[in-house]
Amino acid sequence: MYLTSGFVLSAQANDTAHGLQYEIWLTTENGPIKTVSDSETALFFIKSEDTNIVNNVLNAESVNFYIKPLALKNFQQQKMSACYFKSLRQFYSASKALKNSGITLFEDDIRPIDRYLMERFIKGGAWVTGNHFEYESYSVILNAKLKANSDYSPSLSKLSLDIECNESGVLFSIGLVGCGLDCIIMIGEPQSFEPSAGYTIIWCEDEVALLRLFVELITEHDPDIIIGWNVIEFDFSVLYERAEALGLKLAIGRGKLPLYVRKGHFTRVFIPGRCVIDGIDTLKNATYSFESFSLANVSKQILGESKLIESNNSLQEIIRQFNEDKLSLAAYNRQDCILVNKIFEKLKLLDFAVIRTQLTGLELEKKGGSVAAFINMYLPLLHRSGYVAPNMGDHGLTFESPGGYVMESLPGLYKNVIVLDFKSLYPSIMQTFYIDPLGLIEGLANPSNSVEGYNFAKFSRENHHLPKLIKSLALQRQLAKDHNDPMLSQAIKIIMNSLYGVLGSKGCRFYDPRLSSSITLRGHEIMLQTKKWIEECGYSVIYGDTDSTFIKLDDELTHDECNEIGKFLADKINTAWVSEIKQTHNLTSHLEIEFESLYSPFFLPTIRGKSVGSKKRYVGQLIKHNETKLVFKGLETVRSDWTKLAQQFQFDLFTLLFKQPSKIDILVKEYISNLIRGEFDHLLVFKKRLGQNLSDYRKNIPPHVQAVKKFQKKNSEFTLNRGEFVTFVYTTNGVELYQGLHNYDYQIYLEKQIIPLFDMVSSFCNLNVNSISSGQFNLI
Template identity: 45%
Template sequence: MQVSADNSALITGEGILLTRQVIDTRQGTLVHLWLKTTTGPVKLEISNETPVFFIEQKDNEVAQKLLKSVQSDKTLLKPLALKTFTQQHVTGVYFNKLRDFYIIKDLFKQHNIKCYEDDFRPDERFLMERFITGQVSFVGKPSNIRTNALNHYACYQEVKCKRCDDPALLSTSLLHTVSLDIECSMTGELYSIGLYSETTRTVLIIGQPQALTAEIDFDLVWLNDEKALLTALNQWIIEHDPDIFIGWNVINFDFALLQKRYDLHNIPFTLGRDKSEPRWRKHANGEQKFIDIAGRVVIDGIDMLRSATYSFPSFSLDYVANALLGIGKKVEDVDNRVAEITHNFHHNKLALATYNLEDCRLVNLIFAKTQLLEFAILRAQLTGLSLDRIGGSVAAFTNLYLPKLHRSGYVAPNMGDGLQGLVSPGGYVMDSVPGLYRNVLVLDFKSLYPSIIRTFKIDPMGMIEGLKSPDNSIEGFDGAYFSRDKHFLPNIIKSLWAERDKAKKEKNSALSQAIKIIMNSFYGVLGSTGCRFFDPRLSGSITKRSHEILKTTQHWIEKEGYRVIYGDTDSIFIHVGEDKNSEQSQTLGIELAELINNKLKENLAKRFSIESELEIEFETYFSQFFMPTIRGLDIGSKKRYAGLVEKAGQQQLIFKGLESVRTDWTELAKEFQRTLYLKVFNQECVVDYVKETVAKTYSGEFDDKLLYRKRIRRKLDHYVKNVPPHIKAARLADQQNRESNKPLKFQNKGWIEYYLTTSGPQAKGYVNAPLDYQLYVERQLASVADAILPFIGTSFNEITDAQMNLFH
């Protein structure tokens, strides 16, 4: 892109979309798009974007009278060729200013005039209707170039934009990303601010310059007081001009606290590229905050990991860094780090600065390891979601679907417009056949729900069109019919599917994961009352079809002489007999998958005259497999099993839903289960191992493995009835803290580690009674053992009875 000094010349360019805003001016509504291009940051000013919503044409007369009553002369009613899902023609209501949009919308609703698509901001609609997602191609007139000593941004007016799909713009190298972390006292006074990127490593810290006793590999900037610290941060942002800030709980803690300290000192928090202050929004839950900064994006590591479907027992930085990177925080006592941080601020500022920057570095490494920024960029390009968007499945679906819907002559329904009173079931889970097995195959339907959508043409508008002519449509469930040719969602999924196959071939894991999440979310969107397209006939036609497909598949397998012992949503577990070896079993798995795929093609062509997009694959071979009973009953459990597989010549235990993979069981129980099951699968004697584990538990050898870890999900005083053990432990610990004039640690939400003692549950670090070994043996070891031991003809008590008497 070239910038011309001639303001009359049109300049073309393209870049990655960072932020979007909409503002009211005297002339009307103005949309601002901030981009990062290969030549630097760009601000696009788009004028004449009229906010709009729709009403049914039968309400035109009343609407006109209401507009006259409030003298809204610049509001335009324009009859359109669009119609609602109930076949009512609509009128567009166009506004000069966003303020009038909100006033008139409320006025119409007070007079029972139904408004459609009244929850889209002009910037969202501008991008959506042009199919613009993560990248923008533009042409416009240069307005000016804002500069300072080290950076600039170009501004363009009279802009026209269109979608851009330049792979070069998807590179994270185009974006200047900075990891930010603050250190402060318990009451919020700032100590230091760490800033880390590939090109700069800086700690701004309050204190008088000190001679360093060791070399450091970062810039240490000394400031006199908090006011100077905040001013220095503003200046640092201007000089280094980051596109993206990343951090850990960085919005709700770091930036939220920074805003409070700027406000306290009456200093403008000039975060924006145009030196504007940030705009804060709150989630409906009142706790989650969002920050909008002109030309800069803030991405929280915890939120983005969850969006990318990562799951950890704890999302603390120390835990995630250890889990992903094998390294943790530079602090001696993580549980009491605030006290150590405060001590270092007063007595060892270099240690504090090193710790501060290490937190920044860890976040940077986690983003790199998990490709979180790549994930965010690719998700934005695929769906139109902003880079910092949390979740957003409904918004992603709407971004992709709505412009296509408009071009087919429809406006979108409102939430609650879908058929009421029906309930669509969840995934089909078969009753299991408990037991110990050799040679179990797992066949898995590849992306079952998206495949059903593609095969049976399930689509919101497709259902409206299908109901017009049921005889020529594909029958769904609960009275639904789907048009064979008027639909969008099957084709959206088809194109995403092709892109995912391409990403897999290119080993682009971030893109593959982003597409998988988007495709799999479409069923959830159609089944969510928070989506304007929700209709239980849509979601029911997906889940009920999946039930039918799994039951039919089970029937076909059993006709071949094999036993289906379990099935869950999109998977079938088949026992193929004890007499086969590994090679024979796996060959059979491939043959069964091919058989089922062929039968599906024949069946669907015959019943519906449609082509099957369904595909079942041979996924796993378990040489040994265990399906437990429900505890205390003889019937098989669901979503709980264990098995032995071979990978690269090594035996590997797979657990699903059992103690070994649950966060609320002790490490002793998990290790005991893994070893015990492996011995059972390998037909080894278990008696000595069980006895030895019990003896070592009573002797105290496993004390470090007896911790329970649970989340405190509410404030402590909110637990009134049925107070669980971890809350009792938390209350006792804070009672000790109160008596010792120490800070209370557990009053709000968070995690607690505790032991079971002879005086009840007690938090780690607050134990003053002996551990209750008998309780651990009964609740942890016996529970684990008695799930599997009866299947080899024994029990925990049978093995340990004589031994247990020695400990009483």
């Protein structure tokens, strides 16, 4: 028997003449391999007491199946049986028929191919054995048997793809960069082209020729991974639709198998033997945040490079170039491919995708997926503990669990403030107090050997999985830090931090408010007790948020003295929690508070128009390694719905407040004077996203929508869709879409962008605004 190992690129279940077949493509050190497992079965679970009814329903539907009693229970402690099927068609037909008959099914929404990999704990890397056959560009293993190989790390070849087309999806060109390719396939008559440009243009007479050449090049250069920007929702969707319209099959899969695109709540692209990874989705998976995820914005932010067309109406310019200047369009098309490649390389996005798969078992291209990752990691363990997963909502509980602890702040300007942060507070609570779906059911069944939770929850001291999983992830993360592997550390952090969110999500089959409230309310208890202990040491807690405690220290202390107090308090709190949890619960504490930050100075504002402190808003000068940096939280410098004028003014305002408050009056006068003279006109643009479609705005129409509707009266063809950004300004003629040159209403900008920020700090620098107008500014 042949034995090798590789990394999963694609996996699919198919109905064949031999029954249900699992086809899994791997990339290996010896080239791509297709593994084929025939005569497989798909299954879901039913309550054993429903067996007779299920038999009657499925026999009436002429479904081929068999039922087997199992040593498994559901969370209601009822015995379970499995229904097995030898084809996907029978599996889905049976699921539909039984649901229509009112039968409760368990785990019928898990795709059979996902279950196959999940139950074998295959997370990318796999050993495979079977009957081996060599073909020209790949191998096949029949009668394949797979098992996990957690040590396998793939070397993946990648190709960047980008298309250009008109508004109807009619293709102009396809750019391909990577895997030995650097070319543009372009429709049109051949034109002379300077070879020194470093790439080639391949001319085609029409779309059919273009698509056929595209298939040839993909087959010849044989990438493992195809990357792009919105490549799934746009590029491959357009390619697939154009091929369908032209009667072509895009056989770009390995083994000359065709591309398949399925649209629903999201678009899924399947290419046998290859994987498609979208840059936007991967950035979001890695928790990157941008004001806009457009390629133009991200490449400018990350690379400092721009697209070759930066027009507000790029489509119009693309069409013009295709008709009048095809060489410029080719350069633009290629530049997009190159920018995507550079972003992937600089941020190591492909490495991140591989690591995420190795940790969770999610497909490389999976969008989002925190719930799916949890299921992948948890469900096989649950089965081995004798349970099947519950259906969503079957706990019968409807109350909502509270959010994290947030203390009302004590507003003011402080000289020295230290911050103590609990390290991974929610995961450490779950680990310490055994908070776990299985633990909840076992704890309720055996309350004498359980840990008390909240809302009548009890958690087994012996039967649980999440505490062990969290411990394993924490150890892996520490090793990643020790080996200076920030990508692995970040991937593990994302997974650990998602565990609470998953248990608190109604989109997860394990949702139960007793689980989430036992985490958050325990967090409230921990934060309040920590505050009490700190105050007993003689220090004042001025703010607290979820896992962070802000402590005021005496003004005369040096930075070194502040740091020493921070370390002392962290040690004291950690020791206290070890003792408290042992004495109260007879448990081992996994809570760890760290001295994280020293701010000097530090500012907590009031709620606008009130005297009480606001929440989740502050600014401080962070002191770290003898360097200083202004940190803003929840204020205008970090909010995209304020203008750049407000962001710049706020930064300058706090710089002076912390260093030279006596000069704030000069700063404000200069800003107002420069504003009125028009020197800040380039900073006056507001940017706000459409929360719904334009037609849905009927009452209380906000300014950004007013601007769009006003523009549409003179430009009837112009439109924007839900989720797109609107750039607008306030002018003497009212609110308008930003067009470059306007007669700005400076009074509105004074009232909306300058005065609120100055008011926030005026009482702390002995200044008051008496009157501000376009012609007068007095400070008293």
